[in-house]
Amino acid sequence: xxxxGLAERFKSLYIEYFNKKYGFISIDDNLxxxxxxxxxxxxxIIVFPEMTETxxxxxxxxxxxxxxxxxxxxxxxxxxTESNDxxxxxxxxxxxxxxxxxxxxxxxxxxxGKLYKYNKSGKLILDSTYVEGKKEGYYYKKTxxxxxxxxxxxxxxxxxxxxxxxxxxxxxxSRRNVDDKLYYHESIDYIDGVINGKHKQYNRNGKVEYECxxxxxxxxGNEFAYYYNKKxxxxxxxxxxxxxxxxxxxxxIKRHKNGVTKLRGVYVNGLKDGIWTEWxxxxxxxxxxxxxxxxxxxxxxxxxKNKLPKLEVTFKDGHALRDYIQWTKxxxxxxxxxxxxxxx
Numbered sequence: 607x608x609x610x611g612l613a614e615r616f617k618s619l620y621i622e623y624f625n626k627k628y629g630f631i632s633i634d635d636n637l638x639x640x641x642x643x644x645x646x647x648x649x650x651i652i653v654f655p656e657m658t659e660t661x662x663x664x665x666x667x668x669x670x671x672x673x674x675x676x677x678x679x680x681x682x683x684x685x686x687t688e689s690n691d692x693x694x695x696x697x698x699x700x701x702x703x704x705x706x707x708x709x710x711x712x713x714x715x716x717x718x719g720k721l722y723k724y725n726k727s728g729k730l731i732l733d734s735t736y737v738e739g740k741k742e743g744y745y746y747k748k749t750x751x752x753x754x755x756x757x758x759x760x761x762x763x764x765x766x767x768x769x770x771x772x773x774x775x776x777x778x779x780s781r782r783n784v785d786d787k788l789y790y791h792e793s794i795d796y797i798d799g800v801i802n803g804k805h806k807q808y809n810r811n812g813k814v815e816y817e818c819x820x821x822x823x824x825x826x827g828n829e830f831a832y833y834y835n836k837k838x839x840x841x842x843x844x845x846x847x848x849x850x851x852x853x854x855x856x857x858x859i860k861r862h863k864n865g866v867t868k869l870r871g872v873y874v875n876g877l878k879d880g881i882w883t884e885w886x887x888x889x890x891x892x893x894x895x896x897x898x899x900x901x902x903x904x905x906x907x908x909x910x911k912n913k914l915p916k917l918e919v920t921f922k923d924g925h926a927l928r929d930y931i932q933w934t935k936x937x938x939x940x941x942x943x944x945x946x947x948x949x950x
Contacts, residue, residue, distance in 0.1 A: 809834060813841065818849070825849035833863045840865075847873070862887040871897075886911045895921075902926075910935055 819827025853876030877900035901924035
């Protein structure tokens with residue numbers, strides 16, 4: 607069978623199927639209008655005569671087993687809309703458009719034009735543009751909104767917006783949570799498919815709760831985390847550290863939610879170095895230890911929240927010596943020996 611003959615056979619099977627099951631009221635090339643009660647829908651039978659690679663024998667089976675067509679509206683030659691399951695009780699077409707349009711024409715016959723998709727309720731869940739089989743411009747997926755942010759994450763109930771250039775993620779990818787109300791959740795700058803620029807996350811009040819600079823998918827610059835204290839109407843910087851090509855470098859500071867310093871230390875080319883100190887949320891010192899090239903050295907001291915000593919251990923080349931001292935909360939001292947490796 608010739609290529610054109612195979613494609614025509616493919617199309618005729620669907621026309622025969624629709625005519626038998628519903629009765630079509632008109633046909634124009636690959637377009638079939640079907641009347642379902644008071645509803646009239648337009649079916650575009652997707653046929654590319656040259657697609658011998660995809661028009662296999664299995665595709666010539668009845669449509670119940672082979673949902674290789676799109677149900678929805680054909681607005682023009684380059685604008686297609688699709689409804690998922692809305693009128694397709696006779697078979698499953700959930701992935702039909704992806705399988706037929708995206709898979710087939712990416713290989714050899716790239717599609718240029720708009721692609722829309724709707725869920726069972728008729729709400730938009732996909733809005734994208736393709737140029738010769740590649741995503742181009744803003745790409746929105748899984749959404750119930752029509753506006754600047756059109757995509758909804760099915761697992762986390764977030765909507766997102768991506769910008770593609772020549773099929774590569776390029777520009778900002780933004781997410782918002784839509785459970786209670788619209789608010790930014792995350793914003794990432796992409797260039798040529800990798801993160802370049804700011805990566806931000808937001809809380810329910812729309813305030814930044816995390817931000818970091820990226821260069822070529824690597825942290826490079828300042829990283830901050832924030833906590834917004836509603837009672838005091840104050841934003842606490844809970845983390846601040848600098849990165850150089852994905853390695854922390856310089857002073858790192860962490861704070862409790864009440865603003866009290868929680869930790870202070872220094873990184874040198876990604877390795878801990880010098881004195882590292884921790885504090886309880888009541889300003890009292892919690893621990894103090896020393897590092898050299900990422901290894902623990904010297905004494906480790908720990909204190910209870912009431913200022914009483916808790917632990918004293920000596921390190922050498924990153925390993926704790928066997929003998930150490932421990933105190934109970936009421937101040938009783940014990941001199942002990944490690945019987946096996948213990949992380950402190």
